[in-house]
Amino acid sequence: MHVLMTADTIGGVWTFARELVTQLSRQGIRITLVSFGEIPSAQQSKWLDDLPLVSYYPTAFRLEWMLRAICRTSSISHRGNEARSTSFQSVLLWEP
Numbered sequence: 001m002h003v004l005m006t007a008d009t010i011g012g013v014w015t016f017a018r019e020l021v022t023q024l025s026r027q028g029i030r031i032t033l034v035s036f037g038e039i040p041s042a043q044q045s046k047w048l049d050d051l052p053l054v055s056y057y058p059t060a061f062r063l064e065w066m067l068r069a070i071c072r073t074s075s076i077s078h079r080g081n082e083a084r085s086t087s088f089q090s091v092l093l094w095e096p
Contacts, residue, residue: 001029001030002029002030002031002032003024003029003030003031003032004031004032004034005017005020005021005031005032005033005034006033006034006035006036007033007034007035007036008035008036008037008063009035009036009037009038009039009040009044009058010037010038010063014035014040014044017033017035018047021033021048021051021054022047022051025051025053025054028053029053030053030054030055031051031053031054031055032054032055032056032057033048033054033055033056033057034056034057034058034059035056035057035058035059036059036061036062036063037060037061037062037063038060039058039059039060040058045058
């Protein structure tokens with residue numbers, strides 16, 4: 001199974017994503033994690049180093065509730081091309 005998961009890096013959602021991704025990968029599930037908001041520091045994303053089944057794509061795309069959110073269609077299209085080249089059996093969507 002391959003799960004595409006998105007999460008924002010602001011507040012408790014990042015902590016929830018870390019716990020969920022860690023447990024799923026320990027069960028042998030391959031995960032592609034895409035983050036939005038701020039790019040996490042090396043210390044905040046170090047936990048991913050020990051998870052070989054996880055592919056991580058950090059982005060600095062603003063969340064819909066952030067002031068002055070800018071739609072970067074060319075960058076989003078580029079990321080979309082990466083996602084289209086991979087087949088996913090499950091998609092987990094999280095919105096607080």
